[in-house]
Amino acid sequence: MTEKSETDLLVEIADGVATVTLNRPAALNALTIGMKERLLAALEEIGTNRAVRAVVLTGAGRAFCAGQDLKERLLPDAPGLAEELRRRYNPIVRAIRDLPQPVIAAVNGVAAGAGASLAFVCDLRIAAEGATFVLAFGRIGLVPDSGATWTLPRIVGAARAAEMAFLGDTVRADEALRIGLVSRVVPSGELAREAAGIAARLAAGSPRAMATTKRLLAVSFDRDLVAALEAEATAQYGAGASLDHAEGLAAFLEKRPPRFTGD
Ligand code: T3D
Numbered sequence: 367m368t369e370k371s372e373t374d375l376l377v378e379i380a381d382g383v384a385t386v387t388l389n390r391p392a393a394l395n396a397l398t399i400g401m402k403e404r405l406l407a408a409l410e411e412i413g414t415n416r417a418v419r420a421v422v423l424t425g426a427g428r429a430f431c432a433g434q435d436l437k438e439r440l441l442p443d444a445p446g447l448a449e450e451l452r453r454r455y456n457p458i459v460r461a462i463r464d465l466p467q468p469v470i471a472a473v474n475g476v477a478a479g480a481g482a483s484l485a486f487v488c489d490l491r492i493a494a495e496g497a498t499f500v501l502a503f504g505r506i507g508l509v510p511d512s513g514a515t516w517t518l519p520r521i522v523g524a525a526r527a528a529e530m531a532f533l534g535d536t537v538r539a540d541e542a543l544r545i546g547l548v549s550r551v552v553p554s555g556e557l558a559r560e561a562a563g564i565a566a567r568l569a570a571g572s573p574r575a576m577a578t579t580k581r582l583l584a585v586s587f588d589r590d591l592v593a594a595l596e597a598e599a600t601a602q603y604g605a606g607a608s609l610d611h612a613e614g615l616a617a618f619l620e621k622r623p624p625r626f627t628g629d
Pocket of ligand 1: 436451455479506511
């Protein structure tokens with residue numbers, strides 16, 4: 367196990383799973399410039415680490431993430447909003463989307479503003495019973511950002527996304543489950559274990575197949591069926607030629623669990 371501990375960002379790598387924890391609980395894990403830079407660097411490192419096969423993103427304390435640190439934003443030397451999005455938020459969102467490994471958002475508490483956007487761009491979302499989602503942007507006269515206008519309609523559909531974006535209502539975990547914003551809700555004390563269990567299953571899969579599946583799903587809404595069929599055929603050609611496929615077949619015939627390497 368390796369552990370890297372900056373005060374406001376914890377990265378732990380064990381058994382093929384990187385767990386990234388936003389760690390400013392007193393400020394509900396609101397994102398400062400330094401924290402965003404550390405998060406982006408951590409994601410980039412994870413992306414090139416073949417030992418990492420799945421990622422869990424979560425928060426310390428009672429929040430997942432309250433979005434931009436609004437106190438930092440009020441500092442006289444704070445960067446402009448658009449600049450901050452282009453320099454830091456957007457690269458983080460793209461890094462999560464572009465990671466070859468699947469990313470699970472383990473939403474332990476409130477996910478607000480860009481904190482909610484971070485959860486939306488993850489590949490899977492599970493929540494603790496007390497978790498909430500709130501597009502808090504409108505409350506401070508801003509518009510949803512960090513990808514939320516793109517990801518949210520694709521996850522919950524246009525009608526629910528519009529309600530969340532325009533009204534900024536708090537969506538509780540049970541409602542999030544009902545509308546498909548999360549795929550599981552578990553008691554708070556069980557969230558970490560649940561996330562670890564899913565991550566372990568992902569980590570046991572073929573890294574190559576996981577990465578390709580992630581890419582196919584990510585672009586699916588931008589393609590028509592014919593293009594998606596062709597993309598799947600091309601991807602399957604590559605997967606079919608992989609050692610992982612050969613191992614998967616051998617394991618099936620030998621009635622044993624496969625040992626995928628990503629080759
Ligand atoms: O650069 C850019 O600005 C562009 C990018 C923008 C992206 C964005 O994310 S914009 C949206 C920013 N986020 C918000 O507007 C959410 C602000 N927070 C809240 O609305 C509420 O705190 C919550 C709904 C998240 C939770 O409410 P509640 O009642 O459970 O907690 P609280 O009492 O409001 O907060 C607890 C503490 O966390 C409190 O500190 P204190 O008073 O005890 O010292 C509060 O100030 C702090 N906190 C919460 N959110 C933030 C924050 N501190 C700084 N920034 C925050 N976003």
